Amino acid sequence: DIQMTQSPSTLSASVGDRVTITCRASQNIGSWLAWYQQKPGKAPKLLIYKASSLESGVPSRFRGSGSGTEFALTISSLQPDDFATYYCQQYDSYSFGPGTKVDIK
């Protein structure tokens, strides 16, 4: 089974900060990686698919990068609406990472 890890588990940041979350796969998954945002009590929302493709309607301040086993989600300028938990998911065998909570510094 492919195991996914994320770092950090929690990230404290301010509005306007540049934020980067990393995701690692235990084996090569090519570009088969997605990123989701989830707010408390809500369903997850797709942000990025195929490692770097921006889902329609998602602001351009979200950027995905990487391939193989190392991936990153970067938010170029954190907005108030971005405080949430972020998950990566590999869709070779579909497992999710443990999540990164982005909270207010």
Place this chain on the structure above:
Amino acid sequence: EVQLLESGGKLVQPGGSLRLSCAASGFTFSSYGLSWVRQAPGKGLEWVSGISGGGGRTDYADSVKGRFTISRDNSKNTLYLQMNSLRVDDTAVYYCAKGPGYAVSHLENWGQGILVTVSS
């Protein structure tokens, strides 16, 4: 507009069974792969199971293999998850989610989720 509406969640005793349903609208149901994803209280997301558009391919997480069965009725635009031999650690909000194409893939659209509680 894509809509996914889960139903069937309730309190069930350990060892019991439950069937979840997900009624879909707003897209050509038989053309899209679907998945079930769950989230235990205060925990992260766990992919549970997926099924291709025609229903010919199914996949399961190791944690539910042999206990859960995913199926779909393309004439009724409905996805199902039959859950048997339920355990306390199956307690979670269960989401159904739609992918971008026929095969199981990343998840573009999600339902609002339904709570399943396994407890004596």
